[in-house]
Amino acid sequence: MNDHQEKPMESRTSATAVDIRNLSFNYGSTQALKNIGLNLKRNEVTAFIGPSGCGKSTLLRCINRMNDEIAGTRITQGEILIDDINIYDRSVDVVKLRRQVGMVFQKSNPFPSSIYDNVAYGLRMRGERDSAVLDQSVQESLESAALWDEVKDRLQESALGLSGGQQQRLCIARTIAVKPTIVLMDEPCSALDPIATAKVEDLIWKLKHDYTFIIVTHNMHQAARVSDKTAFFYMGELVEFSDTSRMFSNPSVKKTEEYITGRFG
Amino acid sequence: MIDPDILIRKGMPKGYFKDIFVRISLGSVTYLILLIAVMLFAKIVIDGAPAIFSSKFPFVDMEFLTAKNETLHVFDDAEGTRHKLPASKYNEYLKAHPGDTIYNEKTFSYSGGGIAGPIAGTALLTLGAIMLALFFGVSAAIYLAEYAKQSPFIHMVRLAILNLAGIPSIVFGLFGFSVFVLAVPVITNMPSDRSLLVVPLLINDFCLSFQGWNSSLMAGCATLACMILPVIITASEESLRAVPQGFRDASLAMGATRWQTIRKCVLPYSLPGILTSSLLAITRVAGETAPIMFTAAVAAKDDFPWEGLKNPLDILSSQVQALPYHIYTLAARIPNSEYTQRAQYGSVLVFLILVAVLSFGSMILRAKLRAKLKW
Numbered sequence: 001m002n003d004h005q006e007k008p009m010e011s012r013t014s015a016t017a018v019d020i021r022n023l024s025f026n027y028g029s030t031q032a033l034k035n036i037g038l039n040l041k042r043n044e045v046t047a048f049i050g051p052s053g054c055g056k057s058t059l060l061r062c063i064n065r066m067n068d069e070i071a072g073t074r075i076t077q078g079e080i081l082i083d084d085i086n087i088y089d090r091s092v093d094v095v096k097l098r099r100q101v102g103m104v105f106q107k108s109n110p111f112p113s114s115i116y117d118n119v120a121y122g123l124r125m126r127g128e129r130d131s132a133v134l135d136q137s138v139q140e141s142l143e144s145a146a147l148w149d150e151v152k153d154r155l156q157e158s159a160l161g162l163s164g165g166q167q168q169r170l171c172i173a174r175t176i177a178v179k180p181t182i183v184l185m186d187e188p189c190s191a192l193d194p195i196a197t198a199k200v201e202d203l204i205w206k207l208k209h210d211y212t213f214i215i216v217t218h219n220m221h222q223a224a225r226v227s228d229k230t231a232f233f234y235m236g237e238l239v240e241f242s243d244t245s246r247m248f249s250n251p252s253v254k255k256t257e258e259y260i261t262g263r264f265g
Numbered sequence: 266m267i268d269p270d271i272l273i274r275k276g277m278p279k280g281y282f283k284d285i286f287v288r289i290s291l292g293s294v295t296y297l298i299l300l301i302a303v304m305l306f307a308k309i310v311i312d313g314a315p316a317i318f319s320s321k322f323p324f325v326d327m328e329f330l331t332a333k334n335e336t337l338h339v340f341d342d343a344e345g346t347r348h349k350l351p352a353s354k355y356n357e358y359l360k361a362h363p364g365d366t367i368y369n370e371k372t373f374s375y376s377g378g379g380i381a382g383p384i385a386g387t388a389l390l391t392l393g394a395i396m397l398a399l400f401f402g403v404s405a406a407i408y409l410a411e412y413a414k415q416s417p418f419i420h421m422v423r424l425a426i427l428n429l430a431g432i433p434s435i436v437f438g439l440f441g442f443s444v445f446v447l448a449v450p451v452i453t454n455m456p457s458d459r460s461l462l463v464v465p466l467l468i469n470d471f472c473l474s475f476q477g478w479n480s481s482l483m484a485g486c487a488t489l490a491c492m493i494l495p496v497i498i499t500a501s502e503e504s505l506r507a508v509p510q511g512f513r514d515a516s517l518a519m520g521a522t523r524w525q526t527i528r529k530c531v532l533p534y535s536l537p538g539i540l541t542s543s544l545l546a547i548t549r550v551a552g553e554t555a556p557i558m559f560t561a562a563v564a565a566k567d568d569f570p571w572e573g574l575k576n577p578l579d580i581l582s583s584q585v586q587a588l589p590y591h592i593y594t595l596a597a598r599i600p601n602s603e604y605t606q607r608a609q610y611g612s613v614l615v616f617l618i619l620v621a622v623l624s625f626g627s628m629i630l631r632a633k634l635r636a637k638l639k640w
Binding site: 064066069071095096098099102103105107109111112121122125126171174175178 | 515
């Protein structure tokens with residue numbers, strides 16, 4: 001089963017990137033997700049919206065099994081398929097899975113080392129030692145993250161010297177340097193000012209031809225601006241999932257409309 | 266408008282004298298403690314300074330720090346001049362003046378020469394103990410902080426480790442004696458008579474004999490390491506937990522394995538904390554007498570530990586002198602007199618200076634590293 005993970009992108013013909021089927025998830029004895037079913041298409045940006053504690057981040061972290069790190073969590077029902085492989089199957093190597101499914105966190109968390117080392121980290125962990133390959137990867141990733149021009153003269157300086165927005169773009173560069181197919185973003189702009197937010201959003205639009213993005217956000221406008229599809233969660237349940245344009249202009253469920261228009265949440 | 270009477274003082278406020286009394290009594294207790302500390306240090310510095318500091322350049326009596334320990338001979342020659350000579354110089358004197366009569370001769374054990382032997386022994390014990398304790402302590406801390414699930418059992422383990430820190434050092438000494446000195450298995454072709462259990466290994470005559478390491482540097486290091494393990498484990502675990510969870514998440518999300526994450530993203534940033542805490546542990550190791558009394562230390566030894574060995578590794582099984590034990594010997598085993606004071610106070614002063622340097626070193630190191638590592 002493992003060798004399926006190594007397949008090159010060309011051989012993946014299915015348009016579905018992530019297929020979540022009847023997923024229920026527990027933190028200890030509290031049920032955080034109830035019977036979620038979602039089908040996310042390749043090279044689309046999907047936004048997860050909903051009030052705090054609705055389970056959207058939990059679902060996001062299920063997709064690259066980051067919840068494995070939290071004690072007492074478990075999937076009680078259902079499965080998540082990526083390229084037709086159940087990622088919770090025993091034979092799946094979680095390290096390889098996370099190379100396919102990268103993640104950008106809410107709080108930008110660059111390592112307190114140089115900008116170069118931050119971007120090269122993922123490749124180095126895979127055993128890449130060739131400095132030419134690393135140099136090229138660092139440059140490409142930083143260029144993709146629209147950060148290259150700002151930092152090319154100070155690659156060896158500490159990443160902590162960057163501004164908040166630059167740090168978050170560095171984290172994106174670091175994530176795409178390992179060439180994942182899916183990028184998960186957990187409120188990537190919650191700590192950024194509007195200009196830095198706009199830059200990150202532009203970045204997502206630009207990169208969506210190469211990656212499948214799933215983005216959790218509290219910002220309705222951001223979801224409307226950046227995503228193709230939107231999923232609205234409430235109390236651990238998926239309330240509505242449709243094209244973003246439709247959901248924001250004509251939501252089919254009353255709860256969604258109330259949330260989007262700011263009547264609760 | 267506020268009634269002015271509320272704020273204006275009329276006579277002494279309630280509890281005024283009680284307040285003054287509490288203030289004075291608490292203050293005097295504080296300064297009494299300070300006074301005791303000052304008196305203690307002043308006595309040692311005043312009496313010990315002549316042994317290691319001199320008025321001539323380089324102002325430090327290097328002989329006291331670099332010479333071996335000897336017996337002091339005190340005697341008057343025929344002219345009535347009083348001589349104070351360590352054993353080696355005493356013998357030279359006798360050779361140079363054959364036939365001279367010596368009056369009022371007295372000998373004082375351990376009081377002549379210097380304290381290089383104890384200093385070297387303490388250095389070796391400290392080094393060995395810290396290396397052992399760091400290896401086991403950091404390994405255990407990594408397991409507890411990074412791998413172990415938070416279960417009642419792990420909670421008990423942590424509690425047990427904390428309790429270990431409260432055990433009196435003499436108990437560690439006896440434990441070390443009964444385990445490392447008498448019972449630990451060694452591979453040998455000549456098992457000793459008092460070996461507890463001999464397991465033949467079927468290779469030549471070699472067998473695994475549970476006979477211990479005898480009183481040796483090894484046994485002393487192992488005992489001291491046991492004593493500081495709780496300190497190192499607790500401090501290391503704290504340093505590991507101080508590394509933000511975001512680093513681990515980011516690293517794991519980039520497809521690093523757990524060990525890679527620990528090695529590249531957690532250990533480097535917690536190392537300063539681990540090292541400063543272990544520097545404090547060094548002070549403790551260097552200062553303890555009880556654990557080494559039965560396991561490693563000897564009162565008198567003519568050679569440095571590394572002298573007269575067939576094989577460099579034999580140093581591990583040789584006994585050593587140690588500074589705190591030497592101080593104990595000087596204070597408790599030889600009669601007190603004006604001629605022994607030099608060695609007694611000198612040793613204590615050297616010892617205090619060493620400990621102070623290590624403590625200040627760790628404080629400065631900690632402050633510097635804290636300032637450097639911020640996230």
